[in-house]
Each structure stands twice: as C-alpha cells, then as structure tokens.
Amino acid sequence: MKQNNLAKLLGIALVVAIIATGVFYGLFVNKLSSSTGSGKTVVVAAKPIPVGTVLAETDVQSIPWPVDGTPVGAFDSTQQVAGHTVLVPLAQGEPVLAARLASADKGSGGSGVPSGMRAVSVHVSDSSGVLAQLGPGQKVDVQVLITRKSTNGEPELRTILEGVPVLSVNPQPEASSQGANLPAVTLLANPADADILALADSGARVRLALRNPLDNATRARSAVTLDAILRASGAASKTH
Numbered sequence: 001m002k003q004n005n006l007a008k009l010l011g012i013a014l015v016v017a018i019i020a021t022g023v024f025y026g027l028f029v030n031k032l033s034s035s036t037g038s039g040k041t042v043v044v045a046a047k048p049i050p051v052g053t054v055l056a057e058t059d060v061q062s063i064p065w066p067v068d069g070t071p072v073g074a075f076d077s078t079q080q081v082a083g084h085t086v087l088v089p090l091a092q093g094e095p096v097l098a099a100r101l102a103s104a105d106k107g108s109g110g111s112g113v114p115s116g117m118r119a120v121s122v123h124v125s126d127s128s129g130v131l132a133q134l135g136p137g138q139k140v141d142v143q144v145l146i147t148r149k150s151t152n153g154e155p156e157l158r159t160i161l162e163g164v165p166v167l168s169v170n171p172q173p174e175a176s177s178q179g180a181n182l183p184a185v186t187l188l189a190n191p192a193d194a195d196i197l198a199l200a201d202s203g204a205r206v207r208l209a210l211r212n213p214l215d216n217a218t219r220a221r222s223a224v225t226l227d228a229i230l231r232a233s234g235a236a237s238k239t240h
Contacts, residue, residue, distance in 0.1 A: 040067050043075040045090040051165060052139050052213025053086045060096055073098035085137020085213070087165060087188060088114050102136030102167065118194035119167050123182035125205040131183055134169045139213050140187070142197065144204040157224045159209075160200060161193055163216060 042065035049059055057078045065074075074095050075081050084101040099114065113119045122142070124131065134140070142161040147153055165188040173181035185208065189197060200206055 040065055040070065041076050042070060043078055043081055043096045045092055045094050045096060047092050049086050049090040050214060050216070051086055051089055052137060054137065054213070055081050055084050055086065055096075055101075057082050065095075071095045071097055085135075087137065102165075113167075113188065116190065117188055118191055119186050120189060120194045120197045120201075121170075121184045121186045122197055122201040122206045123184050124208055125182060127208045128183075130208050130210045131169060131171055131185070133210060134166055134185065134208075136166055136168055137213065138166045139163045139211050139215070140166060140185075141209040141211055142187070142200065143207040143209060144200045145207060146204045154225055154227060157207075159221050160196055161189070162218050163211065164189055164193070164197075 041062040043060050043062050046059055046061045049055070053059065060078050060081055062076065062078055074097055081096050081101065086100065087102055088100050090096065090100065125145070130140070140163075141159050142164055143157055143159050145155055145157050147155050167186040167188050169186075170184045173183055187197060
C-alpha cells in the first residue's frame with residue numbers, strides 16, 4: 001500500500017516537473033524573442049567606412065536589434081541606404097543612421113549636420129564643369145582667387161581647404177556678397193573652417209576642385225601666381 005502511494009506521489013511529481021519545465025521554456029522563448037526585437041533588424045556597417053563613401057549593399061548588413069534600443073534614424077533594409085553617401089566615419093558594427101548620410105538625390109538638401117560641424121554656403125566662380133558633377137557627399141578642395149595691390153594687380157590663387165564634404169548644390173545663380181549672381185554650394189566644415197569659408201565667400205572669388213571621395217591626401221599650401229608659373233617654366237626649359 002505504501003509502495004502504491006509512493007508511486008502515485010512520484011508520478012504526480014513527474015507531471016508537475018514536466019508542466020513547470022514547459023512553462024519555463026515558454027517564458028524563456030518569449031523573453032528571448034522580445035530581447036531580439038521580435039524580428040526587428042537594424043542596418044549596420046559591415047566594415048569600417050570612411051567619409052565620402054557611396055554606400056553599396058555589400059558595405060552594410062542587417063542584424064537583429066532589440067526594439068526598445070533601436071536608434072533614432074536607423075534603417076531596417078540595406079536597400080534603403082544603398083546609393084547614399086557617408087558624412088561621418090562609421091566603425092564596423094555601428095548603426096547606419098539618417099543623420100550620418102547625405103541624400104542620394106543630387107541637388108537635394110543634406111540629411112543633417114553632425115554634432116560639432118557647420119553647414120556653410122559659398123558662391124562659386126568659374127567652376128561650371130565641376131558643379132555639373134557635384135552631389136551631396138562628394139569632396140572638394142576650396143580655392144580662392146584674389147588680386148593684391150602689392151603685386152600690381154597680379155591674380156593669386158591659393159588652396160585654403162582640402163577634402164571638404166558637399167552637403168548640397170544650388171546650380172541656380174543667386175546674388176553673392178560681391179554683387180555677382182553665382183551658383184551656391186553648401187559645404188560641411190568644422191567651426192574654424194566654416195569661418196574661413198565665410199570670409200573667403202565675402203572677399204574673394206571662390207573656385208572648387210572636385211576630388212575622389214576616398215582621397216584623404218593633403219599637400220603643403222602655397223600661393224600660385226602667373227609670374228611664378230612663368231618663371232618656373234622658363235627655368236625648366238633652360239635645363240633641357
């Protein structure tokens with residue numbers, strides 16, 4: 001009789017254990033599903049991506065992401081970011097956010113100014129061929145052309161900034177501080193460089209030189225004059 005009671009108790013305990021295990025497993029699966037966002041995905045950089053890169057789908061990947069921790073401006077499909085240009089460097093695994101990308105549409109406004117940066121417009125002279133190729137996210141060197149009274153009116157060209165990202169392009173001429181109607185280009189710069197651009201725009205003729213978005217090389221900056229070019233050319237011809 002005691003053995004029968006013991007067997008019944010063991011059977012009941014086994015059933016309770018099975019039920020408890022099932023309940024625990026169900027709760028665990030639900031919790032796990034919730035923590036991974038119930039299928040929510042976020043697009044992240046598949047590798048380190050430098051400024052100026054035009055994103056391809058192979059540059060990014062979609063990974064599971066908790067719903068509660070989804071960053072503002074995140075994308076859930078790699079197709080959504082393909083063709084956009086990176087405005088700030090992205091580390092591998094870092095979420096790709098709208099504020100860090102320029103619009104894929106040429107001529108449209110940028111999709112945000114990163115913290116610590118400034119958007120400043122310059123009126124561009126003698127660069128119509130470059131303007132026809134410019135779009136958000138591309139990089140340019142900024143040149144200024146001035147005429148110094150001390151050099152008998154000889155023009156002087158100087159590159160003042162290199163590798164400056166483009167935010168937007170307005171090819172329609174508009175009035176500048178110098179009175180001429182010129183196309184305007186909005187550039188992304190740190191505060192110090194933004195001051196340089198503003199001063200150049202107000203007191204000099206500004207030209208842009210388009211460069212490869214992945215080209216980060218810099219060179220020593222010096223003024224170039226026609227007289228210096230002709231003297232250098234003459235010296236070179238005498239050596240041959």
